[in-house]
Amino acid sequence: MFKAAMLLSYQYNITIEGEFIGWQAEQTTGNIMHALNITCHAVSVSNVVGVVGPALSRESHVIAPFGETIGIPVISYSATDPDLSDKNAYPNFYRTVASDFETAAALAKLFIRYSWTSCSIIYQNDAFGTGGAYAISTAFNNSRLTVNQMIVFDIAILSIRGDLKSLLINAGTRMVVLWAESLYTSLILQKALDSDVVGPQFTWILSSTISLNSFNQTFYENLIGMFSIEPTVGSVINAPINATLLDAAYRIWQQYEPESFPGSMNVDNFALFAFDATWTLIQSLQQLCASRINISSSCLSFIESSYCFNRHFIHSKLLLDAVSRTEFLGVSGPIQFSGNVTDRITGLYYSAKNAQPSSNGLSFVPVLEYFHPRDWRIPIKENVIVWPGKMLTPPSGRAILEGVNLRIGIIESVPFTIVEKVIDPSGQTTIKYSGYILDFIELLRQKMKFIPIIELAPSNITYNKLVRSVSTGVYDIVIGDVTVTSARREYVDFSNAIFDNSLRIVMRKTSDVNLDLFSFLKPFSRNLWLLLLGTLICAGILIYIVERKDNETLQNQSILYQIVMSIWYSFGNIVGFGVDFDITTAAGRLLTAGLYILGLILVASYTANLASDLTVAKSKAMISGIDDIKNGKIPFNRIGVIVGSASEEYYLREISNDVKNYHSLQSVNDLYLSLLADIVDAAFWDSGVVEYATNNIYCNLTLIENDFDKSIFSIVTPQKWLYAQDLDVNILQLRETSELEKLRQKWFEIQQCPVSSEISTAIGIEAIRGLFLVFGVICILSLLLFAWNKRKNI
Numbered sequence: 143m144f145k146a147a148m149l150l151s152y153q154y155n156i157t158i159e160g161e162f163i164g165w166q167a168e169q170t171t172g173n174i175m176h177a178l179n180i181t182c183h184a185v186s187v188s189n190v191v192g193v194v195g196p197a198l199s200r201e202s203h204v205i206a207p208f209g210e211t212i213g214i215p216v217i218s219y220s221a222t223d224p225d226l227s228d229k230n231a232y233p234n235f236y237r238t239v240a241s242d243f244e245t246a247a248a249l250a251k252l253f254i255r256y257s258w259t260s261c262s263i264i265y266q267n268d269a270f271g272t273g274g275a276y277a278i279s280t281a282f283n284n285s286r287l288t289v290n291q292m293i294v295f296d297i298a299i300l301s302i303r304g305d306l307k308s309l310l311i312n313a314g315t316r317m318v319v320l321w322a323e324s325l326y327t328s329l330i331l332q333k334a335l336d337s338d339v340v341g342p343q344f345t346w347i348l349s350s351t352i353s354l355n356s357f358n359q360t361f362y363e364n365l366i367g368m369f370s371i372e373p374t375v376g377s378v379i380n381a382p383i384n385a386t387l388l389d390a391a392y393r394i395w396q397q398y399e400p401e402s403f404p405g406s407m408n409v410d411n412f413a414l415f416a417f418d419a420t421w422t423l424i425q426s427l428q429q430l431c432a433s434r435i436n437i438s439s440s441c442l443s444f445i446e447s448s449y450c451f452n453r454h455f456i457h458s459k460l461l462l463d464a465v466s467r468t469e470f471l472g473v474s475g476p477i478q479f480s481g482n483v484t485d486r487i488t489g490l491y492y493s494a495k496n497a498q499p500s501s502n503g504l505s506f507v508p509v510l511e512y513f514h515p516r517d518w519r520i521p522i523k524e525n526v527i528v529w530p531g532k533m534l535t536p537p538s539g540r541a542i543l544e545g546v547n548l549r550i551g552i553i554e555s556v557p558f559t560i561v562e563k564v565i566d567p568s569g570q571t572t573i574k575y576s577g578y579i580l581d582f583i584e585l586l587r588q589k590m591k592f593i594p595i596i597e598l599a600p601s602n603i604t605y606n607k608l609v610r611s612v613s614t615g616v617y618d619i620v621i622g623d624v625t626v627t628s629a630r631r632e633y634v635d636f637s638n639a640i641f642d643n644s645l646r647i648v649m650r651k652t653s654d655v656n657l658d659l660f661s662f663l664k665p666f667s668r669n670l671w672l673l674l675l676g677t678l679i680c681a682g683i684l685i686y687i688v689e690r691k692d693n694e695t696l697q698n699q700s701i702l703y704q705i706v707m708s709i710w711y712s713f714g715n716i717v718g719f720g721v722d723f724d725i726t727t728a729a730g731r732l733l734t735a736g737l738y739i740l741g742l743i744l745v746a747s748y749t750a751n752l753a754s755d756l757t758v759a760k761s762k763a764m765i766s767g768i769d770d771i772k773n774g775k776i777p778f779n780r781i782g783v784i785v786g787s788a789s790e791e792y793y794l795r796e797i798s799n800d801v802k803n804y805h806s807l808q809s810v811n812d813l814y815l816s817l818l819a820d821i822v823d824a825a826f827w828d829s830g831v832v833e834y835a836t837n838n839i840y841c842n843l844t845l846i847e848n849d850f851d852k853s854i855f856s857i858v859t860p861q862k863w864l865y866a867q868d869l870d871v872n873i874l875q876l877r878e879t880s881e882l883e884k885l886r887q888k889w890f891e892i893q894q895c896p897v898s899s900e901i902s903t904a905i906g907i908e909a910i911r912g913l914f915l916v917f918g919v920i921c922i923l924s925l926l927l928f929a930w931n932k933r934k935n936i
Contacts, residue, residue, distance in 0.1 A: 143413040143473075144194055146391040147420035149398065153390070156424060158431050159440060163424060164188070170196050177201040178208060182450035185212060189444050191455060192217065192423040194416065198323075199223035199270035206235035211451055213458030215465050217423055219415035222373075223273035227483045234458075236465055236479055238419045238472070239412070240373050240490040240514065242274045246281035248492045248512045249319065249347070249371060253287055255518055258539035259867075260288035261317040261347075262310060264302070266295045266326050274321040274349065290315045295322060295330055302330070307337035314864050316344050317539045324350045331365075332357065340364040342531030345539065347371060354497055354504035362504055365497050367530030370506055374493040375414050376475035379511040380522060381491060388473040391417055411474070418472035426464040430457060490514035498528045538871070541864040543592040551617035551858075552579055553599045553608055555810060557834045557889045558623045561598065573598070578830075578889045579621050582640060585881055589872050602808065604786025609634055612858045620858040623828055625788035627853075635861050638873040639854035640882065645789055646829040647768065647846040648836065650817055665751035674744065678716065681737060682709025684921055688729040688928040695723035716741035729928035736920030767848045771797065771824065778803040782816050782825030789826055792851050814840050828855075830890055841895035 148165045156163070166184055170177040177196055184190055193216045196205050202221035209216035210233060218226075218237040226232055227241050253261070263278060265271035271294075279289050290313045294303040302309075310318065318339075320327055327350055334340050335357065341364045348370040357365060376383040396403045431441035443456040455461065469478045475489025491513055495506035509527045510518045529537055552575070554561045560577040575596065587594055597617065599608050605624060612620050613633045625643060626636045663671065685708035690696050696704045707723070714721040715737040725731050765775050783793050783804040794800045805822050807813050810831060816822045818840070829849050836843045857873075859866055876882050 143391060143395070143409070143417035144420050145398070146394045147417045147424065149394045150387075150390055151424050153394065156428060158427055158442065163427065166190075170198070170201055172198055172201070174200055174204050178204050181205055181208060185214075185453055186448060186450045189442055190214060191427060191442055191461065194419045194423060195219065196221065197412075198268075199226065199273060200268040202226055202235065203269050206232045208451075209234040212453050213455035215423065215426070215462055217419040217465070219419045220412045221270075223269045224277045225269065225273050227485050229481075229483050232484055234462060235484045236419075236422070236486075237484060238415045238422065238474065238477065238486050240492075241483075241485045242277040243281070244485075244490050244514050245349070245371065245373070245492065246274070246277035248514065248518070249278060250281040250285040250287060251512070251517055252347075252371070252494065252510070253282075253317070253539075254285060256536045256539070258287075258317050260290050260315040260539070261319050262291050262293060262313050262315055263289055263319045263321060264293045264295055264330060265321040266297050266323065268297060270323065271295070271321055278319060278321070288315075295326055297326060300326075300329060302333060306333055307339050310334075310337075310339040310344065312864065314541050314862070314867065315539060316537065316541055318344055318346045319349075320346060321349045324352050327352050328356065335361045335364055338364075340530075341367050342533075345369070345530050345537050351495060351506050354506075355502065359503070362499070363532075365504055366499060366532060367528055368497040370495045370497075371492055372495075373411060373415070374491045374511070375411050375473070376489060376491060378411075378493055378508070379491050379513060381475055381489070381513065382471060383475055384471045384473055387421070388414075391473060414472075414474040418474050418477050421470070421472060422465060422468050422477060425470065426461060426468050429464040429467070430461050433460075494518065496525070496527050498525075538868065540867045540871075542868045543590045543865050545591065545593070546865070547593045547595060549595045549597060549618040550583065551597055551599050551608065551611060551620040551622075553603070553605070553620075553622045553624075554601065555623050555831055556839070558831065559598075578641070578885055579623075581885050581888070582882075583621060585876055585885075586869075586872060589875070590868065605784075605788065606630070606786040609858050612860055618860075619863075623831060623855050624858055625828070625853045626856050627788050627791060629791065630858075633861070635859045635863060635866060636856035637859060637866070638870045638877075639856055640873060641830060641855035641886070642852075643855050644829045644849035644852045645768075645792065645826045646832050646849050647765070647771070647824055647826045648813070648817065648832045648843055649765075649824045649846065650820070651842045651844040665748045677740070678709055678712045681712035681733065681921070682706075684708075684733055684924060685711050685725075685730060688727050688733070688924060689725060692726045693723060693730075694726075712737055717745065718742075727928065728931065729924040732920060732927055733924040736916070736924070739916065739920075765824065765846060767846060768826075768850045776823050779805055780823040781805060782807045782813055782822035784809065784813060784825075784827065788853065789828075796851075810835075814843065817843055834890055837893040837895055 144165075144167065148163065152162050166188070168180045168184065170180070181193065192214050193205060193209055195216075195218055196202055197218070197220045199221040202216070202218050202223070203226070206216045206226065214234065216235050218235070218239070220239050221237055222239055222242045222245065224241050224243045226235055226237065227243065253259070261282075263275050265275040275292055279292075282289050291309065293306070293309055295301070296303055320330060322330060327348055331340070331346075331352075334346070340346060340361075346368045348368065349372070351370040351372055354362075354365050392403070392406055392409075439456065441457055445452075445454040445456065447453045466479050466481055469476075471477070472489070475491065477486060478488040479485070480487045491511070493508050494510035494512070496509040497504055498507050500507075507525045508521055509525050511521050512518050526534065527536075529535065552559045557577050558579045559575060562574045562576070564572050564574045566572055575598070583594055583596070586592075599611070599620075608620055608622070609624060609630050610633060611617055621640070623641070623643070630636075666674070682705060686696075686705050689708070690704050696707065699707075711721045711723070715734055718741055725734050765771060770776070771781060778798065781793075781804045783790050784807045793804060794802070798804070805816070807816060807825065810827060813825045813827060814835065817825060832845060836845055857869065859869070
């Protein structure tokens with residue numbers, strides 16, 4: 143297109159001082175000194191007033207200062223290094239392609255569009271590569287995105303510095319940005335394919351579009367889903383272009399070099415940028431020479447010298463001013479420059495292309511377009527994006543656990559992890575795991591599709607040692623009732639919370655006896671009181687029957703008086719008070735003996751039970767919370783603390799000031815047994831564990847009302863674990879969908895122990911029914927004796 147622009151200027155009869163503009167084309171090789179050599183030779187043998195090119199950023203870093211030395215503009219069509227934007231450093235440099243700063247901004251917006259948060263950058267070690275990597279890092283930092291690592295491709299030895307597979311697999315991101323020229327891009331991709339770090343696990347974004355059909359067809363599945371982002375022209379995104387100029391240029395190309403014309407739809411965008419760069423220089427020369435009113439010499443005058451560095455274009459400043467003022471609608475879009483930077487400031491467009499299967503193998507298909515400084519949009523002619531693995535949903539961009547073998551350490555702790563021995567039909571004993579943690583692992587497995595290898599930690603291991611086993615590589619992760627603490631974070635990381643925790647004090651349960659106005663009646667049950675009352679009346683009636691005719695006190699009295707006095711006699715003998723008359727008959731004496739026996743046992747039982755109730759009531763609620771423990775209401779050596787646990791850290795930090803004056807416990811089971819055996823009076827442990835135990839297993843243990851030291855249980859992971867973000871996202875999704883709450887309800891809202899309420903200590907009929915049976919026998923014997931005596935009298 144450079145030649146087409148020059149020939150079109152002839153066709154449009156554009157002349158300078160009556161002559162057509164001459165031109166010379168040279169091909170650079172990427173070697174900086176070669177580029178400088180051919181440029182120096184060209185300006186030494188002819189009056190060169192401007193340079194279109196060079197193509198590469200590393201060449202531009204040399205040719206642009208050379209242009210400044212001899213006073214001519216250098217207008218590149220594909221050098222994108224951000225450093226070249228510095229007008230002070232490169233005052234003679236211009237470019238019709240966007241700077242990599244704009245490309246990096248577009249890339250950051252693409253990441254934001256698909257919620258990607260980080261990437262690895264592979265770049266070639268020259269001005270283009272380092273400048274692009276710097277621009278991306280800056281744009282990502284401004285957008286709160288992360289560049290996990292930068293990997294260098296050495297263009298001198300055509301090799302990656304380091305092990306590409308190891309570098310990419312050990313990174314926490316699965317997004318790879320490749321910033322390299324087309325030649326190097328193909329080499330790097332082939333290395334990545336050989337190392338199996340392309341699709342579907344990784345999503346690659348290229349800075350240049352290459353032919354994918356040059357790769358072996360066995361790799362096509364891995365290449366599907368890649369992206370390329372390149373500067374494009376206005377016609378691609380339906381922005382204004384100079385169609386008349388473009389059609390004329392194409393006609394000239396077809397006329398003079400038909401064999402090289404690829405067709406109007408296949409012309410490279412950089413060729414159109416080259417045309418606009420050439421046309422910019424042509425128009426600037428026109429402006430310069432058309433305005434030379436007070437210029438006595440030729441507008442193309444030079445200070446002559448056979449040595450290129452000593453030559454100088456006399457009207458350099460005027461020509462540079464003309465370039466800066468140039469503004470027209472070019473074949474790539476509107477062309478305009480700024481006085482502050484060397485960059486083109488209008489018509490900055492990008493196209494994102496997606497590698498998809500086609501009839502010819504694989505090809506890049508436009509799927510998104512970008513108009514700086516706006517955002518990405520879907521083209522009018524929409525193409526479905528095919529992501530790596532032929533998926534239709536965007537990848538997460540992070541390292542995921544799908545298909546990964548994961549060694550998971552668990553620790554027995556009911557109901558989080560319940561370990562049971564099960565005998566199968568063949569008689570073999572197997573270990574069965576169940577509980578909150580096992581259900582949680584299954585939920586994660588279903589969502590994340592990892593392969594769990596569950597390993598039970600030794601029964602004598604402390605929680606601190608269990609956590610440290612992750613940092614030493616014994617387990618990949620540990621899932622259990624493990625509390626997050628600052629001390630543990632020094633050598634491991636933790637996931638998002640899987641369980642909200644706190645500490646609770648657990649003690650032996652005492653009977654709940656409440657003293658009130660009628661507490662004196664509580665030693666006996668209501669039925670026993672009623673039985674006692676009935677017994678008094680019955681005994682009184684029997685006394686009346688056997689004594690009414692023989693006892694002088696009862697003689698000559700009314701029947702009601704005789705019955706009341708007889709009942710009074712029964713009551714007095716039962717309580718040991720005494721009465722106002724004596725018994726005169728043998729049957730009465732036998733009945734009185736029965737009343738003595740009944741009274742003796744009932745009074746003793748009543749007294750003992752009442753004293754017990756008063757004692758229990760006085761000792762009830764020995765402590766009401768953790769403050770009572772801090773204040774020493776329980777001797778410290780009677781407080782049980784599990785060693786190597788978060789609760790031990792709390793005790794040492796908040797209660798004893800690092801003095802180990804507590805009773806050491808080795809496990810949760812040890813805690814329960816020590817309480818039941820009266821070895822300790824109180825202990826504290828994680829609320830979920832002890833709530834389950836006191837509700838379902840140890841019904842004679844209870845919890846003090848208030849919890850304290852709120853914390854969380856989390857999954858223990860290695861520091862800077864690759865899959866940390868993937869794990870956290872999935873845990874949050876389980877929490878947001880209430881799956882964790884459902885697990886909590888399943889395992890912690892069941893209760894098999896009786897509901898804690900006031901427990902009656904009253905003596906019931908069952909306890910002393912034998913006593914009343916004996917008294918009943920005595921009563922019968924008394925009646926028989928009475929009847930026998932009456933028989934004699936008859």
